Amino acid sequence: MLFSNFELNETEPIYIQIKNQISDMINKGLIPNESKLPSTRELSDIFKVSRNSVILAYEELKAEGYIYSISGKGTFASSKEVSSNGGWNIDWNNLENFYCKTANEMDIIKNEIEWRDDLISFKSISPNGELFNIEELKKSFLNRISLEGHKILNYGYAKGYKPLIDYLLNYMNSKGVDTSNKDILITNGFTEGLDLVISSFTNKGDHIICENPTHNTAIKIFRACGLNIVGVDIDKDGLNFDMLDEKLNQHSKSPDSKIKLAYITPSYHNPTGIVMSPEKRYQFYNLMKKHNIAIIEDGFNEELLYSSSHIFPICSLDNFSNGVIYIGSFSKILFPGMRIGWILADKALINKLESVKRCKNIHVSFLDQGILFDYLQNGGFDKYVKKIRKFYGDKFNFAYECIHKYIDSDYILGDGGLHIFLKLKNIDSRELLTKCYGDGVIFMPGDIFYLDDKGYDTVRLGFSRLSYEEIEKGIRIIGKNIDELS
């Protein structure tokens, strides 16, 4: 097509015309640098001229440095600066908006010490991949592909893969949730669930209440969306309800400071590891209801609760109402690489979020949803959860003992799960990190979870991917460095 529009005149030698046209196109950038040209045979067909004319034209172009040949590979445009087409430099820093700027500034992956495999790293709270039952997953893949490969490999529905949605509705039901007026939207993990809710139901300047400290990703999303974050302290006894009451009353006085949403992680709270008691869940729910503040409940690692049958998610208190949006995810403990989470909420609300999901990225991989459904349905998850509850439970107890033994802390928090939280005695955790890094040990400084500077002397220790030996050695090293800083 590029060459087929040539018109050859009768006055000049054909090879000169071809040469001039091609050099002109190269000058204009129409034939990009290093791109492959048609072969002499192809070009003679396109121009309907003898192959010799094309060979001659190519020889001239080579001589002038426009093109070059590699034997067996073909002929290419040379890589010289194109005169009419030099630098165009857009100032993207100037074009980026508030969301982009904030997401970059708060990107801890870019700003924290990178993992290296010679470090003992307590930074991660991702699951230990060695526990994944990959044989079961293979079976689920092969089964689902043979049953409906053509279907799950083609476009699906924004809301999600129906069998998975039905499975999860039942699953939520088993946690005590009446799902008769609820529905589920499948999301790319918890993070997308939260981002969808925030980017659908807030405007810049809106107020949101949350625990302080809280999940760093949540703070990042709230800040990127320009929200005013109202923090309520968590101390060693859990959420400070007096402070919560006070903030609620204070903000309810003026319509401008009215709080719109509340974000809460009742189980294995990140970073403190605290599990909220049923009584406090009830108290929290009713307070929010009284102030008409919708709740976003983060179902974080709820699956790890030993006695899960007797602790209900907050959304189970909201059965006949629409005040709670529950965001769940298995991917914090199972196959995080697949990125599957869900939002459970009132039907009309899910209907709204479905269109937002479609607008942003159409749907979550139907292949992954199909595989996960098959795996869940065949009981793979139940077996897995039993195994990891014991595995991580034992590890938690061991890490807890090590901390008790080696670390001089103000207090230690955590009820299980994949991490433990420490409040040190007035020791700067960044300074500690620098020292520990010198000894080959890293951890997550607690300040990234705080809305203010209260967390400067706190530390989150994730132990899920470390061996017992590494846990003990790492904690000993941290303890030693704390003693040196004291």
Place this chain on the structure above:
Amino acid sequence: MLFSNFELNETEPIYIQIKNQISDMINKGLIPNESKLPSTRELSDIFKVSRNSVILAYEELKAEGYIYSISGKGTFASSKEVSSNGGWNIDWNNLENFYCKTANEMDIIKNEIEWRDDLISFKSISPNGELFNIEELKKSFLNRISLEGHKILNYGYAKGYKPLIDYLLNYMNSKGVDTSNKDILITNGFTEGLDLVISSFTNKGDHIICENPTHNTAIKIFRACGLNIVGVDIDKDGLNFDMLDEKLNQHSKSPDSKIKLAYITPSYHNPTGIVMSPEKRYQFYNLMKKHNIAIIEDGFNEELLYSSSHIFPICSLDNFSNGVIYIGSFSKILFPGMRIGWILADKALINKLESVKRCKNIHVSFLDQGILFDYLQNGGFDKYVKKIRKFYGDKFNFAYECIHKYIDSDYILGDGGLHIFLKLKNIDSRELLTKCYGDGVIFMPGDIFYLDDKGYDTVRLGFSRLSYEEIEKGIRIIGKNIDELS
């Protein structure tokens, strides 16, 4: 935990105390309706009382309607309205923001006629799943899982799976793009790519230029982000460059109306099916460069170009600059269910988008990226593209002939690909759709692709998933109804 805080006194019968505590919790909503209670044996362990006391308490609670048992399943809290905890109704319509409202209003899936399998539907332009090589895909899955299953099933990187990124950089290189100062971000398909760019680099009220008509999803994203859309007509000769010039000059006069971005689909433009010539690509690029308007190039179905080696993407003209953001996707033709696309742009720009991607949903499924990489690397895609170019090319020619034969149109557009675009002679395509629906045939009315009401008499016909018989029958029926409306 819920039950472990009970304190039993010495004065009342134990079964009465248990009964009262449980009924109290049910009244307060602490034990949600329909949730399962511990077995009598479990509860007697928790309370450290005789099992008989618990059995008695449960009998009393059953008698009063608080709980019920299903033999073999257990005991459950009854589903009666909870007094202290009745309706809480949040007005989500009032809380939704502009993005959410717009995404819902413009959701064509919710507003258009639904597909039923007894309809001949020309609505879809998704690929024919029967052409997918599922055996090759299985091999790629099993291969990748056995090589690095633990890795691709755990958390990955926001930018994407490194081997896939490298493969795609090479692939773009083979299209004539110098990738030395470019990088790639893997996205959940084209749609997420566009949403990421728009939600990172625009603010409400910014101006964007695009073809009119254009991809409906793009219009939806622009509107949801509150952009001012400046349309440039496409007519039977393609993009109207005079109009483009005029709009550019008009908008460059005042800083308030300055155009920030341009969105363009040079190959198999959706909906018109036009392929832009290399000369026009060059002209467009230089115009945008002159006005310093960054280009978002939609690589839509470029892979279907028969003579693809001689038509370069616009981004190949931008090798040493940073003015073009190219968004590519195989998922329009290959495994759309997997949702994998990519953004190719200047390195510094991709670095920014990487943090935005991480903020929004961490990363695209590493399992899917691993499988796709393996499939591509083993030559599966090359074989597939050869097959479908012929398959869809033949279908296109057949559909084109049928339209020519049966439909009285103003003009027919399309250079191949998976759809054909018709301009009728002043016939309302919505009215036509209603009539055709009665005859079991549906199509996509062109108006959804227009920024104004110019498209009222246009129609997009997608034929990828229809048989030759269905194509001919469907087009005959559409033609008949057009004749009746004329």
